[in-house]
Amino acid sequence: MDPRRALSFGAAAEAYAAARPTYPVDALRFVLPPGARRVLDLGAGTGKLTSVLLDLGLEVVAVEPDDAMRTLIDPRAEVLEGTAEDVPVEDGSVDAVVVGQAWHWFDEQAALASVRRVVRPGGTLGLLWNVLDDSDGWPLDLADHIGMEDRLSLVNDTEEQPTDATSGRWQRQLFRHAQHADADLVVSNLASRSIVIVMPDAERTVHLDKVRSVVPDGEFDIPWVTDAWVTTL
Numbered sequence: 001m002d003p004r005r006a007l008s009f010g011a012a013a014e015a016y017a018a019a020r021p022t023y024p025v026d027a028l029r030f031v032l033p034p035g036a037r038r039v040l041d042l043g044a045g046t047g048k049l050t051s052v053l054l055d056l057g058l059e060v061v062a063v064e065p066d067d068a069m070r071t072l073i074d075p076r077a078e079v080l081e082g083t084a085e086d087v088p089v090e091d092g093s094v095d096a097v098v099v100g101q102a103w104h105w106f107d108e109q110a111a112l113a114s115v116r117r118v119v120r121p122g123g124t125l126g127l128l129w130n131v132l133d134d135s136d137g138w139p140l141d142l143a144d145h146i147g148m149e150d151r152l153s154l155v156n157d158t159e160e161q162p163t164d165a166t167s168g169r170w171q172r173q174l175f176r177h178a179q180h181a182d183a184d185l186v187v188s189n190l191a192s193r194s195i196v197i198v199m200p201d202a203e204r205t206v207h208l209d210k211v212r213s214v215v216p217d218g219e220f221d222i223p224w225v226t227d228a229w230v231t232t233l
């Protein structure tokens with residue numbers, strides 16, 4: 001994977017905040033330990049996951065390396081500059097670490113060492129990814145058209161755990177949800193993806209124009225599935 005992509009998101013921070021889907025509350029409940037109070041959102045981006053955690057009444061520490069992304073995080077959280085490999089949080093001070101759409105960008109071994117250090121014994125690590133339900137219709141056309149990686153058909157059949165850096169047992173659940181949208185929002189969603197951000201300008205324009213030719217006219221729902229994994233530490 002192109003290493004420039006991991007830290008490319010800030011160039012499209014506004015599009016990211018406006019057009020990426022949120023996460024269902026039930027998926028968060030699934031990855032949190034009973035009685036959780038203080039949670040770390042690692043690679044928090046613009047705070048999509050942070051806001052859901054705050055709305056659940058939790059105390060949230062949001063760690064994000066990119067300045068443009070970090071400034072958009074809900075100020076009710078404790079927002080810190082940092083990385084998964086170097087987390088500016090005290091030992092054993094959180095009940096859970098949650099990671100939305102970001103674990104694959106981390107150095108796995110170093111990130112896991114950070115997680116083990118900051119989570120109290122019996123706490124959890126929860127990993128979540130929103131993937132497009134590409135079962136049929138325009139989502140299937142869109143996913144094919146743009147060579148989408150985060151699509152349900154690619155994750156549905158795998159029971160492979162999300163990281164082999166831990167010997168812990170993982171549990172997994174899928175959570176369906178929908179995002180109200182129009183063609184402009186789908187284009188913004190695509191424009192906030194690292195693979196598109198790092199494209200040369202001309203290629204990006206062609207790519208995004210193609211998207212408009214596939215999605216429906218007017219308003220519609222985007223069918224998302226949150227692929228959620230949890231392990232107890």
Ligand SMILES: C[S@@+](CC[C@H](N)C(=O)[O-])C[C@H]1O[C@@H](n2cnc3c(N)ncnc32)[C@H](O)[C@@H]1O
Binds near residue numbers: 102
């Ligand atoms: C696809 S975004 C996900 C943002 C957010 N968690 C969400 O669910 O919307 C990936 C985020 O991971 C951040 N990131 C990349 N490498 C990282 C690292 N090594 N440590 C922490 N965050 C990292 C990027 O800056 C970006 O904000």
